[in-house]
Structure formats: C-alpha cells, structure tokens
Amino acid sequence: MKRAVDLVVRGGKVVSPHGIVAAGLAVQDGVIVAVAENEALPDARETIDAAGRYVIPGVVDPHVHFRSPGFEYKEDWASGTAAAALGGVTTVLEMPNSDPPTSTLEGLRVKQAVAARDAHVDYGLYGMLGQGNLGDLPDLARHGVIGLKCFMGNNPIGHCDDGALLEGFEIAAELGLRVAVHAENATIIERRSARLRDAGRRDPLAHLESRPSVCAVDAVGRVIAFAEAAGSRVHITHESCQDTLPLIRSGKARGVEVTAETCPHYLILTAEDMKARGPILRVNPPIREAGHADGLWAGLVDGTIDMLATDHAPHTAAEKMADNIWESWSGFGGLETALPVMLTEVHRGRITLPQYVTWACLAPARAWGLYPRKGVLQVGADADIVILDLDHEDTIRGERFRSKSKLTPFEGMSIRGRPLWTIVRGRVVVRDGALEGRPGWGRMVTRDAR
Ligand SMILES: [Zn+2]
Structure with missing residues (x-):
C-alpha cells in the first residue's frame, strides 16, 4: 500500500506547451510528486475529481499593480490577490509605483510586510529603477526583488532619462536583474497632449492621438540599443503597437536578451471601442487602431512577443469616469477577466490551450528565473x-469582481470558459469557483530560488 499523499487531482487533461495528456497529479508538501495515469496515483487525504476538465499550470502574471502601500482605496493585497486567485493566477509580479515606492530597501520592506500579511497567491516584487535611486539597486537585488521596473520619463514616480536608463541597465546587468520598461517617448506625448488640449479636444480619441505609434517605436528601439550596449536583460511591458515588432525581432536575432508582453485589451479591443465607450478604455500605452491587434496576435504566435500580462491597474469610478478624457486616470483591472477572455479565443479556435500555457505560464516563469518551480x-x-x-458561458459583469475596482473594458462581453479551481502550493484557494483561501498563504518568490 502506497503512503497517502496530501492531494490528488484525477481524471483531468493536463496541458503543457507541448500538448495535452490525460493524467492525474499527486501533491505532497506543496510540490508535485507524480504526474501519472490515474490508476497509478497514490491514495490521498483529498482527491479532486477533474474528470473531463483541462488542467493547466497556475498563471504567472508578470505585471500587476496592487496599490498598497499608499493607495489602498483603489486596491490592496488581499483584494488584489483574491482577484488573482479567482482569475487562475497563482503568481503575480507586482510593480513598484506604490507610496512609498519600492525604490529603496526601506520601501521594499514596507511592501514585503503588507504582502506577507495579505496575499492569497505567491508574488514577486519589482524594485524601481529611477533617476534618483541607482545607488539603491544592489540593496534591492540582495533582498530579493524579482526584477526592476522603469518608466521612460512618462510617469512622475520613477522616471528615467536616457543617461540614467543606460547606467541603470549596466548596474542591472551586473546584478543579474531583468529590467521591465514602460517604453514610450515622453516628450512627444507632452507636446501632443498640450496641443490637443489647447485645441479644445477632450474626446476619448484625443488620448490615442497624443501617443502615436512613433512614441513606442522610438522608445522600444532605444531600450533594445541600450540593453545591447549594457549587456542587460530587458522586458518590454504592455506592447500595444505592431510597428515595434521588427525591432524586437531583430534584437532577439542579434542575441539581445529582450522579452515582451502584451495584454488582452490590446489583442481584443480597438480605437473604435474607445470611441464608443470612452474613458473606461483609457490606458497607457493606448488601445490602438484596428490592425494592431492582428499584428500582436501574429507576434505572439511567432514568438516575437513572449508572454501575456494583465497590467492590472485599478482605479475608482470617480477617478476613471470623467467627461474630459484628460481627467480620466489611465489603467483598469484585468485579473478576473484575462483567463475567461483568452479561453473564449481558444473556444473560437484562434489559439490553442498549449499556446496559452506557453504565453501565460511558462514564458513569464522562465524570464524571471522562476522556472521550473513555476509555470x-x-x-x-x-x-x-x-x-x-471550458464550457461555462457567461457575460462579464464588473459588479461581481472581488477586486475593489468594478470597472472593466470588457463589461458586457460574452465569454466561454473560466477557471474553476485554483490551487497554490498544494492548497485549494478557489474551490469550484468560490474563494476559500485565507490572506497570508502567498509567499514571496525570488529569482532562481530553489
Ligand atoms: Zn503597469
């Protein structure tokens, strides 16, 4: 008689980047100890019947903002990681633009304390790479940040001019940290925005006009050139613009260690939706004209874009829903919609589950040094x-979200498919669609930690 393990998931179809196999999983002490035919599985203290269902690795979302410390009225670690668990996300990598920002060891410690207390799922923490904190980067690396994040002058917190960017990349290369970059040209945006405002424009499409494609093309080109010169690993966040793809492709071909992500809203929505639905769709970089999405899908399929992220960036309704587009805060939540939206594309036949698992689980785990522990x-x-x-049919309704923000650009969209159970290191956190985890289960993950 085999010794009983903690948990067995039997009867499912296990998805990997290489394909789908009928198999069960056995779990002991939070780790997978067998992937085997169902008859070969050991006895277990808890058995989950996944007969007929697809079983995927927990999603690794490399780009979320949980707003705490500092902006808990928008989101906090308990609500944000509950939303993650309900969205099938078991590891989040969280951005440093909180208050205090995660730009110093002290800032990192404040965030670590909040996350350790409240998280339902595992998490990595980005450190800030900004104009003023290059000297803090070694401390941040030593204390386990998963990577660095910088803004190319387009965010008041943690902005970076070209000189600091190159120097930051050089330091990051020595520290072995990947730098995630918000790659848009800030001075073009400033001038265009001012001109549009002066002309009295306040309609949703003025936002797109203020950030033309060249802003992304120029910035992505500079990031890749600087990374090549510095020998550093970089990551292009939230790619919205198909015109940048040749730059990323040629950088990769030359051996530059550049990865890129895109988000469901850039794949599914267009400027027409922004025109019709207004400020809820305001986000940086902007959702672009029809045609870009097709390019981004092709970029995912051919490997130019490595992965998916949500850029979960919640705001309150009062902050978001302004008549004047310039007064609407950029960003929205995405953790509770990303997986259903992408599964709907699987159902439509645009992508396969193994492709989804490659982009949402394996690739981010690899890029941030979490593979093969995660992904x-x-x-x-x-x-x-x-x-x-995969057969669950529903309509997206923000009012049902666990996130503090009930706003979504996908409001009213018909979806087919959803995560039903979410298990984090062997513990059931979402059972049959309902959250049952307790805050504090999530643990901080670090690079190559094993
Ligand atoms: Zn972001």
Whole structure:
C-alpha cells in the first residue's frame, strides 16, 4: 500500500506547451510528486475529481499593480490577490509605483510586510529603477526583488532619462536583474497632449492621438540599443503597437536578451471601442487602431512577443469616469477577466490551450528565473494548479469582481470558459469557483530560488 499523499487531482487533461495528456497529479508538501495515469496515483487525504476538465499550470502574471502601500482605496493585497486567485493566477509580479515606492530597501520592506500579511497567491516584487535611486539597486537585488521596473520619463514616480536608463541597465546587468520598461517617448506625448488640449479636444480619441505609434517605436528601439550596449536583460511591458515588432525581432536575432508582453485589451479591443465607450478604455500605452491587434496576435504566435500580462491597474469610478478624457486616470483591472477572455479565443479556435500555457505560464516563469518551480506541471514543480471549465458561458459583469475596482473594458462581453479551481502550493484557494483561501498563504518568490 502506497503512503497517502496530501492531494490528488484525477481524471483531468493536463496541458503543457507541448500538448495535452490525460493524467492525474499527486501533491505532497506543496510540490508535485507524480504526474501519472490515474490508476497509478497514490491514495490521498483529498482527491479532486477533474474528470473531463483541462488542467493547466497556475498563471504567472508578470505585471500587476496592487496599490498598497499608499493607495489602498483603489486596491490592496488581499483584494488584489483574491482577484488573482479567482482569475487562475497563482503568481503575480507586482510593480513598484506604490507610496512609498519600492525604490529603496526601506520601501521594499514596507511592501514585503503588507504582502506577507495579505496575499492569497505567491508574488514577486519589482524594485524601481529611477533617476534618483541607482545607488539603491544592489540593496534591492540582495533582498530579493524579482526584477526592476522603469518608466521612460512618462510617469512622475520613477522616471528615467536616457543617461540614467543606460547606467541603470549596466548596474542591472551586473546584478543579474531583468529590467521591465514602460517604453514610450515622453516628450512627444507632452507636446501632443498640450496641443490637443489647447485645441479644445477632450474626446476619448484625443488620448490615442497624443501617443502615436512613433512614441513606442522610438522608445522600444532605444531600450533594445541600450540593453545591447549594457549587456542587460530587458522586458518590454504592455506592447500595444505592431510597428515595434521588427525591432524586437531583430534584437532577439542579434542575441539581445529582450522579452515582451502584451495584454488582452490590446489583442481584443480597438480605437473604435474607445470611441464608443470612452474613458473606461483609457490606458497607457493606448488601445490602438484596428490592425494592431492582428499584428500582436501574429507576434505572439511567432514568438516575437513572449508572454501575456494583465497590467492590472485599478482605479475608482470617480477617478476613471470623467467627461474630459484628460481627467480620466489611465489603467483598469484585468485579473478576473484575462483567463475567461483568452479561453473564449481558444473556444473560437484562434489559439490553442498549449499556446496559452506557453504565453501565460511558462514564458513569464522562465524570464524571471522562476522556472521550473513555476509555470509547468511536472514532478518537482510547485503544485500551482488551475482546473478549467471550458464550457461555462457567461457575460462579464464588473459588479461581481472581488477586486475593489468594478470597472472593466470588457463589461458586457460574452465569454466561454473560466477557471474553476485554483490551487497554490498544494492548497485549494478557489474551490469550484468560490474563494476559500485565507490572506497570508502567498509567499514571496525570488529569482532562481530553489
Ligand atoms: Zn503597469
């Protein structure tokens, strides 16, 4: 008689980047100890029947903003990670633009304390790479930041001019940290915005006109050139613009360690939606004209874009819903919609589940040094497991979100497919669609930690 393990998931179809196999999973002490035919699984203290369901690795979302410390009225770590768990996300990488920002060791410690107390899922923390804190980067690296984030002058917190950017990349290369960059040209945006405002424009499309494609093309080109010169690993966040893809492709071909992400809203929505629905769709970089989405899908399929992220960036309704587009805060939540939206594309036949798992699980885990602990279902990996219900048909309604922000650009959209169970290191955090985890279960993850 085999010794009973903690948990068995039996009867499911296990998805990997290479394909789908009928198999069960056995879990002991938070780690997968067997991927085997169902008859070969050991006895377990808890057995989950996944008969007929697809089983994927927990999603690793490399780009979320949980607003705490400092802006808890928008989101906090308990609400944000609950939203993550309900969205099938078992590891989040969280951005440093909180208050205090995660730009010093002290700032990192404040955020670590909040996250350790409140998180339902595992998390990595970005450190800020800004004009004023290059001297703090070694401390941040030593204390376990997952990577660095910088804004190219387009955010009041943590902005970076070209000189600081190159120097920051050089330091990051020495420290072995990947730098995630918000790549838009800030001075073009400033001048265009001023001109449009002066002309009396306040309509939603003025936002797009203030950030033309050249802003992204120029900035992505500079990031890749600087990374090549510095020998650093970089990551282009929230790619919205198909015109940047040749730059990323040629950088990769030359051996530059550049990865890129895009988000469901850039793949599914267009400027026409912005025109019709207004400020809820305001986000930086902007949702662009029809045609860009097709290019981004092609970029995912051919590997130019490596991964998916949500850029979960919640705001209150009062901050968001302004008549004047310039007064609407940029960003919106995405953790509770990303997986259903993408599963709907699987249902439509645009992508396959193995492709989805490559982009949403494996690629981010690899890029941030978490693979093979995260991002795959194999013996020795953390038991971060999501069981899908691919037949569930529903309509997206923000009022049902666990996130503090009930606003979504996908409001009213018909979806098919959802995460049903979310398991984090062997513990059931979402059971049959309902949150049952307790804050504090989530743990901080660090690069290559094993
Ligand atoms: Zn962001």
